[in-house]
Amino acid sequence: MLFLGLTGSIATGKSTVSSLLSRPPYSLSVIDADLIARQVVKPGTAGYNAIVRHFGSTTPDLLLPEDGSKGRPLNRPALGRRVFGQGEEREKDRKVLNSIVHPAVGKEMYKQMVWAYLKGHWAVVLDIPLLFESGWEKYCGTILVVGVTDPAIQMKRLRERDPHLSEEDARNRVMSQGDVREKAQRCLKRGPGRGVVVWNDSDKDHLKKEIDRVMQEIRQGSPRWWSTLLWLCPPLAALSGLLSWYRMRKVQLAWAEEEKKEKAKL
Numbered sequence: 001m002l003f004l005g006l007t008g009s010i011a012t013g014k015s016t017v018s019s020l021l022s023r024p025p026y027s028l029s030v031i032d033a034d035l036i037a038r039q040v041v042k043p044g045t046a047g048y049n050a051i052v053r054h055f056g057s058t059t060p061d062l063l064l065p066e067d068g069s070k071g072r073p074l075n076r077p078a079l080g081r082r083v084f085g086q087g088e089e090r091e092k093d094r095k096v097l098n099s100i101v102h103p104a105v106g107k108e109m110y111k112q113m114v115w116a117y118l119k120g121h122w123a124v125v126l127d128i129p130l131l132f133e134s135g136w137e138k139y140c141g142t143i144l145v146v147g148v149t150d151p152a153i154q155m156k157r158l159r160e161r162d163p164h165l166s167e168e169d170a171r172n173r174v175m176s177q178g179d180v181r182e183k184a185q186r187c188l189k190r191g192p193g194r195g196v197v198v199w200n201d202s203d204k205d206h207l208k209k210e211i212d213r214v215m216q217e218i219r220q221g222s223p224r225w226w227s228t229l230l231w232l233c234p235p236l237a238a239l240s241g242l243l244s245w246y247r248m249r250k251v252q253l254a255w256a257e258e259e260k261k262e263k264a265k266l
């Protein structure tokens with residue numbers, strides 16, 4: 001089974017692409033890290049308790065009024081204002097929040113990946129906004145980056161979709177993520193069929209055509225008969241997974257090395 005990583009930057013179109021992939025002719029299952037990240041911080045969970053413990057005393061509007069669930073839900077825009085943006089304090093807070101949420105998300109994702117394999121899918125989409133930042137890239141046989149080259153289009157779409165965000169909130173969110181052009185470069189370093197990039201500056205029809213194009217390329221590199229064989233023979237699946245992991249880890253390490261050299265030059 002192919003783990004198809006889907007990433008990009010905020011409001012570049014990941015959810016739009018994952019919805020295209022989940023419908024015919026692809027009908028792929030999608031494991032959505034954002035959705036899981038919401039589930040693992042619901043009132044009553046260990047994640048929720050840790051967030052309230054750390055951020056509660058310094059964020060007066062952290063909790064919303066009671067809504068009949070196990071406790072007062074998190075006020076996500078308020079928490080977002082604490083962690084998105086630049087500056088030492090925000091970066092520190094973001095790290096703390098990530099260290100609470102990411103391990104819980106990872107655990108749930110592993111479970112869902114095993115389940116998808118058992119169900120015999122030829123591929124499963126791992127929709128992970130912070131795919132490169134979290135190091136999950138090595139688990140993906142192929143990565144699809146969806147990007148927007150013009151930051152003004154990105155901001156416009158973000159503000160139209162989330163009208164509750166002020167211009168500053170929106171800008172802070174965009175700046176909290178790595179440059180999508182760098183993610184695209186990093187993706188292409190994986191080689192043909194293992195890293196594909198779709199630019200989504202134009203309309204949704206164009207996006208659909210681009211998805212059809214890259215899916216053809218991905219299907220050629222990972223045909224259905226191969227997934228069936230892996231499903232029928234779990235030791236072969238484990239071996240193939242390990243090999244892919246090893247190859248992609250090498251690409252990841254080479255990128256980190258290059259980045260270190262670039263920084264040293266400055």
Ligand SMILES: CC(C)(COP(=O)(O)OP(=O)(O)OC[C@H]1O[C@@H](n2cnc3c(N)ncnc32)[C@H](O)[C@@H]1O)[C@@H](O)C(=O)NCCC(=O)NCCS
Pocket residue numbers: 009010011033034037076077079080083094097098101102105128129130173176177
């Ligand atoms: C700060 C929170 C509460 C804000 O919630 P809100 O509902 O307003 O935004 P939402 O979760 O829909 O995120 C919107 C987008 O922001 C980006 N984003 C989310 N978390 C982060 C982060 N830690 N760093 C950079 N970008 C992020 C993603 O592109 C995401 O799709 C929330 O984003 C959060 O809990 N983030 C930490 C967990 C995380 O990293 N999630 C991303 C997938 S694992």
Ligand SMILES: Nc1ncnc2c1ncn2[C@@H]1O[C@H](COP(=O)(O)OP(=O)(O)OP(=O)(O)O)[C@@H](O)[C@H]1O
Pocket residue numbers: 008009010011012013014015016017034129157158160161200201202203204205207
């Ligand atoms: N090609 C397009 N033309 C016009 N609008 C688009 C296009 N692609 C996406 N959108 C719109 O832009 C907004 C952001 O897209 P989407 O929610 O898919 O991004 P995302 O990358 O999943 O965002 P996030 O990182 O916040 O989860 C949505 O309202 C979506 O309908």
